[in-house]
Structure formats: structure tokens, C-alpha cells
Amino acid sequence: GNSVTQMEGPVTLSEEAFLTINCTYTATGYPSLFWYVQYPGEGLQLLLKATKADDKGSNKGFEATYRKETTSFHLEKGSVQVSDSAVYFCALSDHYGGSQGNLIFGKGTKLSVKP
């Protein structure tokens, strides 16, 4: 079945460091891919998305490119800030079967950015 695997955390970085959070997926067909962010005490928010191969999603300095050949959707940011401290979830949208449109989430990666 469809699945998402993302790197385990926690990840601790200094302010202005480069961030990569790896995400790979297994899917039938051509899923849409997402990154969500959850700040402390809040629900998840959509950070960015990509709906087809080679699409690049970007928002708030974060980027991720839909790589079909490597089945990956790695999240990157060139210079993290303390305010980026949160839990990040990679997800894919299941377009097939009885649960069309349901998201399959990775287990989340907690990021802590130190000043």
C-alpha cells in the first residue's frame, strides 16, 4: 500500500543553518505530495504542495521538489530561524481505492532551532 517515510528527529540546528528533512514515498499512480507544519499548541498547517512530477512547492523560504525517479519530496530551507521550530509532516494524497483523497502522513520530524 501507499506509505510515507520521513527522517526521524529530533533535528537541532543553529539559527541561519541549512535545513533538509528527507521524505520518500511509496504510491500507486501519481499522488499529490504535501508538507505540513505544526507549531506548539496548534493544529497542522499546509506549508507547501506539489501535484505532479518535477513540480516545486515553495512557501516562507521552504522548498520541496516532487522527484518521481527517486520517489522523494525532501524539504529544504537555506537559513532557518528560531520561529521555524515546529514539527514537520510529509504527506501524500491517496487518489485510488475506497479512501480517495485521504492523506497518508509520515511520522513527523521535530525541528528545534537555537539562537
Add this chain to the structure above:
Amino acid sequence: EADIYQTPRYLVIGTGKKITLECSQTMGHDKMYWYQQDPGMELHLIHYSYGVNSTEKGDLSSESTVSRIRTEHFPLTLESARPSHTSQYLCASSALYQGGSPLHFGNGTRLTVT
């Protein structure tokens, strides 16, 4: 401003009590969901709905039940709370089948059963 509202934010309740977690959205979304989030942050889909009078069980078996009498409202009920139900519960909504519609989440209800 949140478009999807969950109440209460925090609830501490004794074993055996009946509870209802409320979720409402103002976006006119057909699809709604309930997720249980464990302390390790992992999300588990426990219920979802395609629209009025539709309810489906998710990937994680749950003793809770849901109803969908109005498009905007998707309450979750536990008939008899137990300590194993202690968790964070997140409600979400989305448009129906738009090439991977993003989910909009509420801020969650943190439930503690003593």
C-alpha cells in the same frame, strides 16, 4: 483567524464519563476528518465523512463514534471515557476530490481521562 473550530481546547474528565468533542468549519467543505495524535506526534485517522449522513472508519480502530447531520458540524463522542483515550484529537476538513485537496486543521482538543 481559524476557519475550523474545536471545543474544548483542554478537557480533563473521569473514567466512565460520556464526552463529545465539537468541531465546526465555515468553509463549506464536504469532507471532514478526525485524527488522534499520540505523544510521539504521529497522526492516526480515526473517522472521516464525505458529507451529510456519511461516516467512515479510519485506519486506527477507535471506540469513539461520529455523526454528520450538518455540513459544517462533525462531533466526536466517547460513550465511556477510559485512560487509554487520553490523547490529542485533531479535526480537519477539505474540499472533495480536487487533485489532492489540502486539509485545514483545527487547533485540537487535548483530552485527559483520569
